[in-house]
Structures are given as C-alpha cells and as structure tokens.
Amino acid sequence: MGDHVEADNAETIITRIEQKSHKIESLIKQYRPVEALKTALEGSPPKTRDERCKSANWIVVHKALMAIKTVDLMISILDPEYYDILMKYLYRGLSTGDGPTCDQCLKIHEKLAQKAGLGCILRAISDTVNTV
Template identity: 30%
Template sequence: MSFRKIDIDALEAEAFQSSDYLPETAQVKETPEEALSLAEARQGDVRNLLQRGDAVGAVKRALQDPPYGPDRDQSKNTSCKTVLEVLMGTRSSEIAGIVEQLDTDERDLLIKYLYRGWSSPKGVHCGPLLTWHEKLIEVTGTGSIVRALTDRRTV
C-alpha cells in the first residue's frame, strides 16, 4: 500500500475536528437551518433598530451570537450582510461614539466582519469600512487586528 493513500488523521487519536475552533463555552446546539433562521431574525431586529435611529443598538444586535462552526455558510453570509448593512448605514460622525460603547469582544468581532467585507467586495464600498477600521484602531490599538487574524473561528 502506498503511503500517499493512508489517511493519517484517521489513525491519530487526536484528529483535527473543525469544532475545535469553537470557544470552550460555546456548544453548537442548533442545526445549520436553525442557525440561518436565527441570523435572519437578527437581520430583522437590526433593520427595526436602524429604522428607529438606534445605531448603537443595531451594531450591538448585529454582533450578537455570531454563527461559528461547520456547515454555517448561509448563516455566516446573512450575518455578514447584516453587519455590513449597519456599518454602511451609519453616519461618520456617530462611528467614534459607537466604537467606544462596544466591549472588547464586540470590537474584535467587528474587525473580523470588516476583513470579511473587504475579502468579498461585491456591493461593498470600502470608504465607510476604512472609517470604521480607523476608529476601531484608535480605540483598541493593533491588538484587535492580531486577535482577529490569529483566531481560527471565522465569521
């Protein structure tokens, strides 16, 4: 038997699982369909908050419970679209105040969504995202960039 046909990960007891990237406190309880319905419900909540003019609440709600885990591509796309919709619809004068009201985990998650937005530029204007990035880095420093790039959990 050729060594190229041997699946090493199957032989090793500690084979890599994609669920290893999840936070220790997180348990993937919902199916991918349930995760998608939660993301769509969050999207509706965010739109309602934006219509009422609550930009801070909309950003915080959009960043709640990101869909981590395998087989969550549709819910990740919906969540990313929701976050980018909020970021694009926020006035430049409000950004600094919103960033200061976010906690460290929310800021790190927001950096991840900014990078995800830049990675797929279809329908995304980079100017507002650069403004958000500038204000985030003023508050958090470069630590949030390092945490976002080294975290294996993708959004």
C-alpha cells in the first residue's frame, strides 16, 4: 500500500518538475539566470526517495547552473535560504565527472563557501536523509 502512494506521488512530482523546466527555459531566454536557478531549487524533492524525481530535478537544476555566467553576481543576490540546497546540488554536479559541469560547480562552490561558510558544506555532506 505504502509503495503505491509513493509511485503516485512520484508522477505528481515529475509533472511539477516538467512545468518548472519550461519556466526555467523561459527565464534563461530572458537573461534571468538567477531567477531560473531559484525556480530550479524551489521545492526540490529531497523528501522523496524516488530516483526518477531526483534525476529529473537535477536536470533542471543543472540547466540553470550552467546558465550562470557571473557567479559573483548570482551569489550576491541569491537568498541565504537557498545556500544549503544549492551546496547539495554542487556536490551532485561534481560527482558526475563531467568536465564543464565540474568546472562550473567548482567556481560556484568556491564563492558559495566564502559567502555561506563551512557550516553550509558540513550540512550538505552530513545530511544523508534529504539527498538530492
């Protein structure tokens, strides 16, 4: 019974992520990459254990991350509430081993670590329950 609810929930989450993806593409085309990143990070599904949901959301976060051209500006206007979830996604990006993705994640990681401090890194690494 419990698994069935999770499956239905996963479909709902995937649909929401698809809608979010369209919004993000539109924001990137309007040269609003920070808004796109916020949209990608909002309502990220760390509470679900469904890997399809996590992968689908990583795709939209990745799209938004790669659209960031001015990391300093992005960090200066991103609200602190997004720091922890962004840090988790940066580690996911680094784990892909993809060259351009790793380069971008490292650039953002350096600036985010300066701004958000060590606590942000420690929370991202030690939270093994709400993974992205």
